[in-house]
Amino acid sequence: MPRLVTTPNLPVRLARLVVGLFLYGIAISLMIRGNIGASPWDVFAQGASRTTGISFGLCTIIISGIVLLFWIPIRQRPGFGTFANAVLVGVFADLGLALIPQANHLFLQCLLFGAGLFILAFATALYIGAGLGPGPRDGLMTGLVRVTGRPVWVIRTGIELTVVVVGFFMGGVVGAGTAAFALGVGPLTQVTLKWLHVDLHGSSAKSRLVDVRTPAPVQPAEGALCSGEGDHPLR
DSSP states (O other), rough: OOOOOOTTTTHHHHHHHHHHHHHHHHHHHHHHTTOOOOHHHHHHHHHHHHHHSOOHHHHHHHHHHHHHHHTTTTTOOOOOHEEEEHHHHHHHHHHHHHHHHHOSHHHHHHHHHHHHHHHHHHHHHHHTTTSOOOOHHHHHHHHHHHHHOHHHHHHHHHHHHHHHHHHTTTTOOOOOOHHHHHHHOOOOHHHHHTTTTSSSSSSSSOOSSTTTSSSSSOOOOBOOOOOOOTOOOOO
């Protein structure tokens, strides 16, 4: 069974994780209340829901499970944060939807969506940098960055464009906000990763992150996210 490793900075990392997931959920609710198009993964889940007749929430959970299967060939392993992501993002998104009113004017719609997009990119870098494991979708991103050596924005944008096209053909609703999200989230995530000193290419430095299933913590170098060959904590 996975276990949580006790390290001196673990409370800080847990706080970073929870704050990141909170902001991620609020970001989703902001974009939804903007009402100018769903994010690509939400378009995908919406299309799957319309195709299968099951609920949007259940489709989201199933999609997360399928995405985790893609972790296997790229040697990603889930951490505590992976499971926290699966539970808490939905809770915080529902909280945001309960508190944030629907925008009815174009200016407010664009404002809410733009704020949500930026906050989501920042939240992604924040909770990935906590080192307790990325969410299913972001784990796919970080794994592909590590394996391919390509920039974050290239990998993230490619993933988002793929799922939105599939979701659209299954009946998901696509709007101007969807295109803005698909094209903007990659570059914004790369910028916020730099702001928070999260390095996805740190092959020469020991990672400051700990695999939650290892018996002892790895002694880290500040700011590194991924270590060298054979030591991949975000899995």
